[in-house]
Amino acid sequence: MxxxxxxxxxxxxxxxxxxxxxxxxxxxxxxxxxxxxxxxxxxxxxxAGKQGWWQTYGDAVALSYKDYLTLETDAESIQINAPLIPGLLQTGAYAREIIGAMALTRTPEEVIALAEVRKTRQAILTTRAGGPLKFWAVIHETALHQRFAAQPTLMREQLRHLLDMSDLPNITIQVMPLAAGAHPGMLGLFEVVRFPHPWPTVVQLENLRGGYLVEGTEDVKVFETAFERVVAAALPVDESRETIKKIMEGNGM
Structure with a gap:
């Protein structure tokens, strides 16, 4: 050479x-x-030399988060087991509350910046060149009962947004009911991120210090199987919509 x-x-x-x-x-x-x-x-x-739109936010976006955003941009589909409303389905107000509560080392300005990043990401579901991302979320019912005392209408708006997003053909939303038996999703958030051939599937895990990737055929297969079992334990799509609607309309929302 x-x-x-x-x-x-x-x-x-x-x-x-x-x-x-x-x-x-x-x-x-x-x-x-x-x-x-x-x-x-x-x-x-x-x-390789191109910069993502998130680069304009500088150090507010951690390196591991930038890496994930790069993957998300190129992904064909994402399947997520979510104890909270997933970032791609959050309203701006919900995102600010959640990020503010969990970003323990961030300044108020950085929280605002990260909420803006989260909202900008969501274009991948509707207006991405080449077609929208296929997104399948199983959301634990406890997340739907969240309340924000200082913003009494916030959760109603968030649940209304979930219903609106579930109308899109590329988005599937299921609810994991409180009455569900034991299932792999009880261990916490994980995302199965798939790409067009020949790129391999990866898994994103998150904790208070940020996210990290799981790679390798055997390790990824464990999470693919786990998501299948989570889906089987969750409510069907139509029942999930009804559950979201009932929670939105009840409890004084």
Missing amino acids: GWDESKLSRIENAKARMPPPGVTKLLRLYGVNDPEVAAALENLARD
Whole structure:
């Protein structure tokens, strides 16, 4: 290839960018002959220098979050087991309350910025070039009963938004009822993120310190199976809509 070992080492260790013309040569060196894989990697190299819209928020968006936003932008579908209303389905007011409560090390200005990022992300469900993201959320019923004393109408607006979003053909919402038996979703939030071939599926996990990815066929398969069991334990889509509607209309909302 005419490259010295130090240059090749920097590329292999993600310390140097691979120019698109060099991708084909490197793939030949590694014995990769699948044309779909080659085309995907060439496109990835071509896009490597592009910056996402979230870069304008600077350090308010953590590096791990930026990595996830990059994945989310390219994802074909996401399936999420959610103890809270998922970020892609949150209203602005709900997002500010939730981020403010959980972002323990953030300033008020950063909370506002992160809420704006969350709302901007949601365009992926409706106006993304190439088609909207397919999104399947199983939301635990306890999240639907949340109240915000200082904003008594906030939760009603959030539940109304869930009903509106569930009308979209690319969005599936199920409710995990309080009466459900034991299921894998009890362990907390996880997202199964799928991409067009040939890219592999990954899983996103979250905690108070941020998110991290699970990769590898066997590890990912565990979460895919877990989501299937969560779906089976949740209410069907029509019953889920009725549950959301009843909670929205009841309890003085």
